Amino acid sequence: MARRATSGGSAGGGTEPGAATGSGASGSGTTGAVPERLLAEATRLFAEHGYDRTSVQEIVEAAGVTKGALYHYFGSKDDLLHEIYGRVLRLQTERLDAIATRPTPVTERIAEAAADVVVTSIQNLDDTKIFFRSMHQLSPEKQKAVRAERRRYHETFRALVEEGQRDGRFRPEPRPDLVVDFFFGSVHHLGTWYHADGPLTAEQVAAEFSDLLLHSLLRP
Amino acid sequence: MARRATSGGSAGGGTEPGAATGSGASGSGTTGAVPERLLAEATRLFAEHGYDRTSVQEIVEAAGVTKGALYHYFGSKDDLLHEIYGRVLRLQTERLDAIATRPTPVTERIAEAAADVVVTSIQNLDDTKIFFRSMHQLSPEKQKAVRAERRRYHETFRALVEEGQRDGRFRPEPRPDLVVDFFFGSVHHLGTWYHADGPLTAEQVAAEFSDLLLHSLLRP
Amino acid sequence: MARRATSGGSAGGGTEPGAATGSGASGSGTTGAVPERLLAEATRLFAEHGYDRTSVQEIVEAAGVTKGALYHYFGSKDDLLHEIYGRVLRLQTERLDAIATRPTPVTERIAEAAADVVVTSIQNLDDTKIFFRSMHQLSPEKQKAVRAERRRYHETFRALVEEGQRDGRFRPEPRPDLVVDFFFGSVHHLGTWYHADGPLTAEQVAAEFSDLLLHSLLRP
Amino acid sequence: MARRATSGGSAGGGTEPGAATGSGASGSGTTGAVPERLLAEATRLFAEHGYDRTSVQEIVEAAGVTKGALYHYFGSKDDLLHEIYGRVLRLQTERLDAIATRPTPVTERIAEAAADVVVTSIQNLDDTKIFFRSMHQLSPEKQKAVRAERRRYHETFRALVEEGQRDGRFRPEPRPDLVVDFFFGSVHHLGTWYHADGPLTAEQVAAEFSDLLLHSLLRP
């Protein structure tokens, strides 16, 4: 069934980290390679109307191609969603891994990691919206793959919390796994209220969220 | 056009506050009044498969009635979702209002409010799941109504944060509105990870979340 | 199936000749006997939206009663339509019979009959619209009954044409049956263009149509 | 939204003037291009049972395709009806324009035009039936378009009446617009009584109708 690029492999070119797909940056038509254009328009439309409410017809029209072209590059509509997930997961995992292994105090690393995930979530706000709304629309096996990847990410973050507790900078009471779920709930919900044209920059939100997390953890 | 009980009015009987519709309570068939049964099954199915993935046919089969019966009580599938929202909004608003007006120190009130919303969110976990996943599938006007009600709720909570900052118990730095978005992000995401048969009771999660919030706010 | 008043018998009271149901005269609600109100609203709605596009629900709402009430008086939606037909057929047949048997020259009688059917068609314009649009939506047997009644009417009119030809006042060439179809086509189409608030009164149209018919028949 | 061939453009091939779609010509299946087959079967069925009583399912079964195919070519059931109207309007407008501009006496032109519209109405009797029965089932905007086209046609005919009155061949009394409504009422009603297997040919009816019209107009 699936013809070409599916899960795991990028479809026809890499998505360079930093390539924002967030609100505003959507080239609306006929520039660039076909698979990229399809992914970009799909991301925009999924975020705007939801996965089930977006028809394949709408995607190909927005990308300026025909259905045959889409099915040439992607095995199914589902594959498109999976690829979007893959892109954002790869990006965030890479960044967290880089931050977590720095030779700085754990307080600093966790503050940076928290701020960074907020900034990149806002820069890719469409992906963020899709992420927490549409996971259950993936096929079960793909859901499993995404969840596994996500768990790895959470575990890396949790390890930082544990490290902070072990070396005495953080209060010992909070359960690290609950801290992670607590914080990433906040992050995933950015998509429901943050607007690029609102009063706050991504960096301001990042600083505040990071500060709230730190204060909830630090010994008084 | 709209036939009968829709938003605002309860469909054929009151939903007593505290009546859990959460994961475990799926009465699978033919007991009770028809509108309640429809609402209960719809809630369960929407939480399980998502709004768009749940067909009207599935709902009526689960409730043991025919489509005609559903459309006798609800004007549309959309109305069903709206009624579910109305139910949970009413419940949570009532409880928060009761807590916010108690004659106790603001620290205590905010801790209680935070813990309470966690407990009721877990008790009605299906509603919680539906809430943050399916809002964008409501018709625009109904979305507006729900958002307005939600804003009222958030403002009450924010007022508690502001009160705590004014009387000097809370740090002055955090922006109250960001605090609210931060905390309710966490609450709304309970549905993505909490399981009734997991290691934590609702009260344990509530205590931890409440504690994390308090520590993020209190002066060191 | 049919409970009470169906074809042939009037439903719960006679419709006095002359009681206009045409546009404008529709009492919109809760005055008068129930069956009359139902018939009046049905007439108005059938004329406005067509038979198939008018739901039983709309009719009972307009008449201010419930479905049960409608089905108490009429056996089916079809019966309503049939009753409307019956009403207008009875009215027009009576009037034509009265005119046709007058002791005046045939030229005068045919001119009067032509003018009269135009006037009463305009006075009951809703019935006229329904008549030629919705006949095929009647059940076959009722269609047959209506057509038989209509044929009787046409034959009376045709007899006048034949009489005029026999006594030499009319040209002998036109086939009397074609003359009847020719003229009643015009009459039945009044509903598609005549408006009460237009520039012409019913009497003016009647005079002109009658004049056109006469001139098409008279020897030069 | 609207997919392909709709109003104005013919769907996949021209309808040659003269291609009869009338009662006898029901090709019942699988010859010819798909859009034409759909249009032909729809015409037959709409004429036979009415627009609302004909289901899309019946149309596609008669044409030997699936619903998807129908909606590939036509945006809606409504579009099908509109296309049928377009076809007959185009045909009749062309023919009237050709006759109206001939260099012959107005009496002759009007007689020919009258006879011609009768003949083509009978040749396309299904379209004629549909025309006057189903106009109000078109969407409002499409109704408007059809009416505008129809008005143009009527105005051309009315101009002939006026010309005849101006040059003294016709009686001055009849109002030209009423003459047009009078005559086309007769024409549109052909579908209610004419049968191809009856005693009269199309040409005989045409001659009689034309003659009746002329005599109603000519000075005695």
Added chain:
DNA sequence: TATGAATGAGCTTTCATTCAT
């Protein structure tokens, strides 16, 4: 005399996907 909950069949339309070209 009238209610109104409930039925069950049917409606138009949408959609992801396939495949010959």
Added chain:
DNA sequence: AATGAATGAAAGCTCATTCAT
């Protein structure tokens, strides 16, 4: 690499009618 006609299943919704009360 890409087209676009066609499929087939399912979706949300409407409606005339029935019947216990």
